[in-house]
Amino acid sequence: MTSPPALNSLELTGRAATHVVAVEGLPVLLxxxxxxxxxxxxxxxxxxxxxxxxxxxYRDFERQRQIWNGKYRGERELLDAQGRTLQAASLAPPALVEAILTWSALPGASRHHWGTELDVIDAAALAPGARARLVPEEFAPQGVFARLEQWLAAHAADYGFYRPYRADRGGVQPEPWHLSYGPIADGAMQALTPRLLEEALAGAGLEAEAQVLAVLPQIYRRYVLNVEPVSAAALAAVAVSPPSRPS
Ligand SMILES: [Zn+2]
Known part of the structure; x- marks a missing residue:
């Protein structure tokens, strides 16, 4: 089996969609x-x-830039690590940048750019009319997605998936709903360098661009590299075929 072609620099940073396709019946590109x-x-x-x-x-650079700028300008809700509302106007730029990064990726550095990442829920577990909030409590033992949590822990790796933000590592907040396809994401993470990020961000219309570029190596270490390592089991699952259905 030949390995898939590596993502190019535009694809890695969300500035091209040449690597993603629509998925029949689902509201996402992968x-x-x-x-x-x-x-x-x-x-x-x-x-x-x-x-x-x-x-x-898949989410592109422009979408991530709108989220970033909206939070920076106080136009979108900004939360601290405990989920409490923050006022953007009351924070100095370094604190504001850190607050945004707690819940939102830097444009160009979102793993969702790669098309290998998905946020998932169990639609069958939701009560009629209820909506998922995507908070860790939903995936806790008493939460609405407790079964999904257990099932993913037991089976996701068989299909090449793992969860880079499952635990709190002092960077991105825990996101047990975030799945990553290890065999491709692992290479993408190694290919995404601070230099490539800088190239994507310079002059791209990002609020606090100068502040971000000044601390880019720290952001890269704390929020890009600082994820759960991909498991050997997920990496080994490169060749998967759909399971046979019981007849
Ligand atoms: Zn996600």
Whole structure:
């Protein structure tokens, strides 16, 4: 089996969508080589009574820039690590940048740019009319997605997926709903260098650009590199085929 071509610098930083495709019946775009493993993962989940629904897949640089600028300008809700509302206008730029990074990726540095990442819920676990909030409590033992949490822990690696933000590592807040396709994401993370990020950000219309570029190496270490390492099991699952359905 040949390995897929590596993502180029525009694809790595969300400035091109040449690596992603639509997924039939789902509201997300994914890397073309992630569609089959994710379809297999969904089929297996379905057999366990879990309706694995992606609520976010590929996101581009421009979308991430709008989120960033909206939070910086106080136009979007800004939360601290404990989930309390912060007033953007009351924070000095370094504190404001850190607050945004607690919950939102720096444009160019979002793993969602790669098409290998998905935020998922179990649609079958939600009460009629209820909406997922994507908070860690939902994935706790008493939470609405406790079964999804257990199922992913036991089976995601069989299909090449793992969860880079499962635990609090002092960077990005825990996001147990965030799945990553290890065989491609691992290479993307190694290819995404601070230099490439700087090239994507310079002159791109980002609020606090000078502040961000001045501390880019620290941001890179704390928020890009500081993730759960991909498991050997997920890396080994490069060749997956959809499970056979019981007839
Ligand atoms: Zn995510």
């Amino acid at each position: 890397h073309r080589d992630v569609v089959a493993p994710f379809t297999a993962l969904r089929a297996a989940a379905s057999q366990a009574g879990i309706a694995l629904l992606p609520v976010s897949g």
